[in-house]
Amino acid sequence: MKTIGATVLGALLGCTLLAAPAMAETLRIATDSGAKGSAAGNAIEAWAAEIEAATNGEIETEIFYQNELGGQQEVFDLLMAGDLDLMLNWPMTSYDQRISIIYTPYMFTEWDEALAAYSPDSWMSQALNGIYADSGLKFLGAWPEGFNGVGTKDGHATSVEDASAFKVRVPPVAPFTETISAMGYQTATVDWGELYSALQTGVVDGDAANVIFYEVEYFGDVLTDYTHSRQQFLTGILTANMESWDGLTADQQEAVAAGAEKVMLAQFDAAKAADDGYVQTWKELGHSYVELSDDQMAALRSTVREKVWPQMDNLIGAELMELVRNNTSAQ
Known part of the structure; x- marks a missing residue:
């Protein structure tokens, strides 16, 4: 030993x-x-x-x-x-x-x-x-x-079409940018330490890819909406x-x-x-918390999988993606 x-x-x-x-x-x-x-x-x-x-x-x-x-x-x-x-x-x-x-x-x-x-x-x-x-x-x-989502200010999106009105920050890690782009958002890479000022000044309209804890803890006074799109765990x-x-x-x-x-x-x-506790805190701040309907979730999931999963074949290898496909629900 x-x-x-x-x-x-x-x-x-x-x-x-x-x-x-x-x-x-x-x-x-x-x-x-x-x-x-x-x-x-x-x-x-x-x-x-x-x-x-x-x-x-x-x-x-x-x-x-x-x-x-x-x-x-x-x-x-x-x-x-x-x-x-x-x-x-x-x-x-x-x-x-x-x-x-x-x-x-x-x-x-x-x-x-x-x-x-x-x-x-x-x-x-x-x-x-x-x-x-x-x-x-x-x-x-x-x-x-937990499952992530998209925090935005002055409105939110529940469809790919609606999302195009928002530019959101994504971390510089694949496939976060690819995923948020497939969801319809404009994307921008902003250093975490500069995100608050970027939100204040309108460089970006939101923060994508985080669980709600981070929006409550760091951006509760500049963001107004959180869409729990659950794109990644x-x-x-x-x-x-x-x-x-x-x-x-x-x-x-x-x-x-x-x-x-x-x-x-x-x-x-x-x-x-x-996560449930932070959702309640978010609502107590007077903010909007959005859970997608079954139909909205199904449409978004289908769109993102169609666009991003083929890219994942190159990123992690076709064998691992085949494992994902074989072990995840088609719905």
């Missing part, structure tokens, strides 16, 4: 990890998006506690929160290099574009469908197992935020460095995996409840 408190980590992180008297292993757990006390911070603390309890002290943990080890890409690089052992992160496609499979639009639009897809032995989890393994990582589960990922994983005993691996599954299932419940 590899020594977790290696000298290279001491040089890299500027700390020295001392082995416990019983030679307990120390697993280093990080999140790239969440300070101590945040939902993500609480999640990795819960994961750490599950691992320590299940291994009866054979494994100890050290936790690193957002920005303690650098930015999002830097922390992911540490996981890839084995200088971190476990991580809750928002998917990075810098090493493998196939991770974009999770952003395929309109694979599902209901929470129970998403949970079924991300269950340990289900099709999405199995696909991600293979993708992450090719990069030297072990996929251990999802940590969902946004989720963080619970992962392990494969070398770290292989260095654990079978019982220890079971403890890490079981802890991750428990954290995942808890987040499915918590995220749905939190």
